[in-house]
Amino acid sequence: NAGVTQTPKFQVLKTGQSMTLQCAQDMNHEYMSWYRQDPGMGLRLIHYSVGAGITDQGEVPNGYNVSRSTTEDFPLRLLSAAPSQTSVYFCASSYSMPGQGSSGANVLTFGAGSRLTVL
Amino acid sequence: AQTVTQSQPEMSVQEAETVTLSCTYDTSENNYYLFWYKQPPSRQMILVIRQEAYKQQNATENRFSVNFQKAAKSFSLKISDSQLGDTAMYFCAFMDWGGGADGLTFGKGTHLIIQP
Numbered sequence: 001n002a003g004v005t006q007t008p009k010f011q012v013l014k015t016g017q018s019m020t021l022q023c024a025q026d027m028n029h030e031y032m033s034w035y036r037q038d039p040g041m042g043l044r045l046i047h048y049s050v051g052a053g054i055t056d057q058g059e060v061p062n063g064y065n066v067s068r069s070t071t072e073d074f075p076l077r078l079l080s081a082a083p084s085q086t087s088v089y090f091c092a093s094s095y096s097m098p099g100q101g102s103s104g105a106n107v108l109t110f111g112a113g114s115r116l117t118v119l
Numbered sequence: 120a121q122t123v124t125q126s127q128p129e130m131s132v133q134e135a136e137t138v139t140l141s142c143t144y145d146t147s148e149n150n151y152y153l154f155w156y157k158q159p160p161s162r163q164m165i166l167v168i169r170q171e172a173y174k175q176q177n178a179t180e181n182r183f184s185v186n187f188q189k190a191a192k193s194f195s196l197k198i199s200d201s202q203l204g205d206t207a208m209y210f211c212a213f214m215d216w217g218g219g220a221d222g223l224t225f226g227k228g229t230h231l232i233i234q235p
Contacts, residue, residue, distance in 0.1 A: 033222050035222070035223075040227055041227060042123075042210055042225035042226055042227045042228055043164075043210070043223070043225045044225070045221065045222040045223070048221075048222055058221065058222060059221075088162065090164060092164075092222075107154075107166055107169060108166075108222075108223065110163065110164035112161075112162060112163055113162045113163070113164075115162075
């Protein structure tokens with residue numbers, strides 16, 4: 001059981017280039033999300049999805065696009081990278097809406113992170 | 120919007136000592152979840168402990184326990200018999216009870232160093 005898999009782990013881009021961070025989970029989770037982590041800022045939500053075909057914006061969505069064509073995959077696209085997007089990116093998923101129910105089953109599972117540098 | 124504040128950017132203790140990490144939060148909600156996540160140098164985010172706001176009993180997980188003070192909006196993490204492997208960033212996080220589609224709101228983290 002691989003859990004949440006992110007690729008690549010490291011990437012260096014030039015300003016204006018585009019790229020896609022991949023996220024895949026094999027746990028049949030409906031809810032998937034992307035966070036970014038900046039020094040001294042904690043993690044902040046970029047986009048999330050509650051199921052295939054459904055996405056919505058989080059706290060810091062500008063400059064990023066997402067789509068959810070399958071339950072397993074939730075890629076994050078940078079259309080024109082900027083130095084301000086230098087960060088560590090985390091994908092996270094849960095079986096259904098995080099927090100629903102009292103059993104604790106819907107706690108988020110995080111991927112290992114992807115470090116992106118934009119020059 | 121909720122906010123989470125961790126007032127200790129860095130802490131250092133000797134191995135086997137007990138250490139308490141502070142977290143306060145601000146919300147107008149009555150029901151919610153609180154979490155502590157650990158991030159070791161590997162960068163992986165690992166859930167340490169979870170507390171439902173409606174539960175008065177403080178959560179415990181082996182050497183980790185919390186002191187949840189709902190009226191004071193305080194959620195501290197106590198690590199007993201600290202070990203070298205506890206060295207990591209620790210993040211306090213908040214989530215709405217009613218579905219949490221907006222995900223977790225994180226504090227800025229506390230860097231905990233366990234000295235041999």
